[in-house]
Amino acid sequence: MAHSRTRQRTRPGLTVALAFAVFLAAACSDRTAAPNRATAPDAAAPPAAAPKAQVVPEKPADPLASWNDGAAKQAIVGFVERVTREDGPDFVPPSERIATFDNDGTLWSEQPMYVQLAFALDRVQELAPRHPEWRSKEPFKSILDGDTKAALAGGEHAILDLIAATHAGTTTEEFDSIVRQWILTAHHPRTGRPYIEMVYRPMLELLAYLRANGFKTFIVSGGGVDFMRPWAGDVYGIPPEQVVGSRAKLKYEVRDGVPQIERLAAVDLVDDKAGKPVGIQQQIGQRPIAAFGNSDGDFEMLEWTTSGSGARLGTIIHHTDPTREWAYDRDSPIGTLAHALDEAPKRGWVVVDMKQDWKVVYPYEQ
Amino acid sequence: MAHSRTRQRTRPGLTVALAFAVFLAAACSDRTAAPNRATAPDAAAPPAAAPKAQVVPEKPADPLASWNDGAAKQAIVGFVERVTREDGPDFVPPSERIATFDNDGTLWSEQPMYVQLAFALDRVQELAPRHPEWRSKEPFKSILDGDTKAALAGGEHAILDLIAATHAGTTTEEFDSIVRQWILTAHHPRTGRPYIEMVYRPMLELLAYLRANGFKTFIVSGGGVDFMRPWAGDVYGIPPEQVVGSRAKLKYEVRDGVPQIERLAAVDLVDDKAGKPVGIQQQIGQRPIAAFGNSDGDFEMLEWTTSGSGARLGTIIHHTDPTREWAYDRDSPIGTLAHALDEAPKRGWVVVDMKQDWKVVYPYEQ
Numbered sequence: 001m002a003h004s005r006t007r008q009r010t011r012p013g014l015t016v017a018l019a020f021a022v023f024l025a026a027a028c029s030d031r032t033a034a035p036n037r038a039t040a041p042d043a044a045a046p047p048a049a050a051p052k053a054q055v056v057p058e059k060p061a062d063p064l065a066s067w068n069d070g071a072a073k074q075a076i077v078g079f080v081e082r083v084t085r086e087d088g089p090d091f092v093p094p095s096e097r098i099a100t101f102d103n104d105g106t107l108w109s110e111q112p113m114y115v116q117l118a119f120a121l122d123r124v125q126e127l128a129p130r131h132p133e134w135r136s137k138e139p140f141k142s143i144l145d146g147d148t149k150a151a152l153a154g155g156e157h158a159i160l161d162l163i164a165a166t167h168a169g170t171t172t173e174e175f176d177s178i179v180r181q182w183i184l185t186a187h188h189p190r191t192g193r194p195y196i197e198m199v200y201r202p203m204l205e206l207l208a209y210l211r212a213n214g215f216k217t218f219i220v221s222g223g224g225v226d227f228m229r230p231w232a233g234d235v236y237g238i239p240p241e242q243v244v245g246s247r248a249k250l251k252y253e254v255r256d257g258v259p260q261i262e263r264l265a266a267v268d269l270v271d272d273k274a275g276k277p278v279g280i281q282q283q284i285g286q287r288p289i290a291a292f293g294n295s296d297g298d299f300e301m302l303e304w305t306t307s308g309s310g311a312r313l314g315t316i317i318h319h320t321d322p323t324r325e326w327a328y329d330r331d332s333p334i335g336t337l338a339h340a341l342d343e344a345p346k347r348g349w350v351v352v353d354m355k356q357d358w359k360v361v362y363p364y365e366q
Numbered sequence: 367m368a369h370s371r372t373r374q375r376t377r378p379g380l381t382v383a384l385a386f387a388v389f390l391a392a393a394c395s396d397r398t399a400a401p402n403r404a405t406a407p408d409a410a411a412p413p414a415a416a417p418k419a420q421v422v423p424e425k426p427a428d429p430l431a432s433w434n435d436g437a438a439k440q441a442i443v444g445f446v447e448r449v450t451r452e453d454g455p456d457f458v459p460p461s462e463r464i465a466t467f468d469n470d471g472t473l474w475s476e477q478p479m480y481v482q483l484a485f486a487l488d489r490v491q492e493l494a495p496r497h498p499e500w501r502s503k504e505p506f507k508s509i510l511d512g513d514t515k516a517a518l519a520g521g522e523h524a525i526l527d528l529i530a531a532t533h534a535g536t537t538t539e540e541f542d543s544i545v546r547q548w549i550l551t552a553h554h555p556r557t558g559r560p561y562i563e564m565v566y567r568p569m570l571e572l573l574a575y576l577r578a579n580g581f582k583t584f585i586v587s588g589g590g591v592d593f594m595r596p597w598a599g600d601v602y603g604i605p606p607e608q609v610v611g612s613r614a615k616l617k618y619e620v621r622d623g624v625p626q627i628e629r630l631a632a633v634d635l636v637d638d639k640a641g642k643p644v645g646i647q648q649q650i651g652q653r654p655i656a657a658f659g660n661s662d663g664d665f666e667m668l669e670w671t672t673s674g675s676g677a678r679l680g681t682i683i684h685h686t687d688p689t690r691e692w693a694y695d696r697d698s699p700i701g702t703l704a705h706a707l708d709e710a711p712k713r714g715w716v717v718v719d720m721k722q723d724w725k726v727v728y729p730y731e732q
Contacts, residue, residue, distance in 0.1 A: 095605060173653075218607075225648075229652075233461060241652075242607070250644045250647055251640075252641075254669070259666075259669050259673045261643055261644065261647050274619070278618055281616055282616065283649050284607045285591070285607055285609065286595075286606050304625050
């Protein structure tokens with residue numbers, strides 16, 4: 001398993017940020033084309049004047065243009081149309097249109113390793129001078145020797161040690177700026193792209209489409225909440241309070257006259273599996289009507305979401321494309337998908353076949 | 367200390383709900399009159415046509431009409447104008463316009479006892495048949511004997527026991543419906559009004575005014591999050607995910623084939639004092655630029671908010687009106703205000719003198 005070292009370039013952050021701003025602006029313009037225009041903030045804008053001679057009405061742009069027409073797209077659009085039809089039996093008021101999205105493997109790629117793990121590995125290099133004891137202590141020793149595979153042989157336990165050691169002992173604001181710096185400069189080991197370009201274009205369209213239809217979109221991820229919040233606004237259009245994730249215990253204190261919130265080396269919530277409905281209840285406070293995931297870690301979120309009354313949508317992103325992305329499910333240690341895949345047909349969950357259902361995967365393909 | 371027993375009337379809930387809907391509609395109409403109209407959803411509505419002969423422009427309605435002109439109102443309006451002026455030095459983008467409000471004593475009355483305590487007392491009566499042991503166990507025995515004063519003589523410890531015993535052992539959805547039913551039928555012991563009518567009109571105007579200026583408004587209260595969320599949307603226009611409060615530990619499980627989230631008899635967060643900045647970071651994920659409280663329990667929230675860089679607003683509601691509301695601060699066991707009041711001048715916090723600064727207190731006065 002290769003490990004991407006952080007590469008510094010001349011202000012690449014700005015370039016990436018600008019590229020993304022342009023892309024997101026394009027994605028947002030889809031909002032006016034959504035079926036339920038009344039809920040879009042820009043619905044009151046006058047339509048562009050059409051040439052007088054033209055009588056055939058222009059077909060509105062497809063808000064899910066990166067999705068091939070098929071069962072998955074039809075199920076998603078059908079659900080949105082049902083819950084937004086005011087005189088229909090399945091109408092849901094906007095205040096209850098809550099949609100939750102897993103992040104790793106659902107909104108962006110999680111192979112060959114979780115992005116946050118790549119971040120933790122880079123943090124080890126960064127912090128090593130202050131930790132001479134790491135030279136003889138695993139998993140740090142192997143990481144410093146460049147042997148990521150050996151470092152991670154200890155499995156989940158080794159990873160948790162690593163996250164704890166590299167994430168704690170900072171204030172929330174220090175950690176925020178460390179993440180912001182890293183996410184703009186680190187690159188994916190296979191594509192060489194900044195990680196924030198390895199988000200799925202069809203899912204960005206879906207987020208925008210749901211918001212244009214009055215939904216509030218939330219991330220509900222096993223990843224660290226403090227790792228996602230610094231960039232989720234720019235990349236997904238999701239503000240910090242709509243990001244739910246695993247979190248460290250926090251402590252407020254005034255140190256040398258300066259109030260700060262310290263991140264402690266203890267876990268407060270593991271927002272995965274049965275922790276997802278708990279995180280949802282704690283932070284969102286109501287049951288979603290739509291949920292999107294890609295692994296067995298999302299099973300309980302999908303179960304909780306789709307067992308409520310009224311119209312519900314549970315969706316699994318199935319990684320089936322070894323060429324454009326990755327193909328994995330049951331046997332992958334990252335993003336294991338077995339139980340949820342077996343249960344999907346019984347529970348009426350939509351399974352998105354990445355290879356079949358997506359015209360493009362990443363925004364930069366177009 | 368008198369204890370208000372729940373009084374059942376013929377569908378009083380609907381009457382109250384309708385009365386509130388009317389009131390809130392009126393309050394919301396203030397939004398169009400706010401200085402920064404561009405952020406109000408209804409900003410695109412055409413202005414009413416004025417008689418052609420009239421040349422003097424109509425003065426827009428005051429969005430803070432229930433506030434007397436004075437230092438407090440000027441400070442609040444001045445702050446909002448500074449952070450929303452796009453070419454000004456203190457401009458704050460909308461995504462960072464976060465305002466947090468304590469609830470008890472800041473948005474509604476907390477005397478002669480916290481509303482949630484009245485709820486807990488009513489729950490004891492309700493649950494007593496299932497708990498014969500309460501007949502000989504304090505504080506339940508005294509409550510069942512009608513002696514609330516004796517029941518609460520045990521101070522905070524007795525209150526916590528009471529809350530734990532009456533709030534745990536339900537699912538989140540059961541608890542939600544219990545609160546919804548109670549809040550519409552219970553009445554304040556002094557005014558005989560439903561509790562949700564004992565919210566402060568000037569603060570409702572302030573919430574609407576801030577939202578019309580692009581702020582997101584949050585409740586950050588020591589009260590239970592599950593006690594506030596069921597009605598905060600209708601009463602304050604604040605959705606569940608924007609309510610931060612004390613909370614019980616939760617457990618997701620499938621019982622008899624039905625997924626549910628159980629509220630356990632253990633505290634997960636006490637969202638008071640130093641717990642407020644922690645609750646803010648966990649759930650909101652960024653530091654507020656404006657905070658409103660009324661007691662020493664809000665000190666750390668105000669400190670955290672106002673020690674950030676740029677323009678900041680810290681505000682204390684001082685209960686100075688024994689006629690229309692209550693007058694209390696240093697010596698009151700409920701809503702003790704001493705340290706924060708002493709610190710306010712040094713820290714530039716605005717102190718709202720309820721008696722002087724508010725034209726009206728409750729919506730029903732007009």
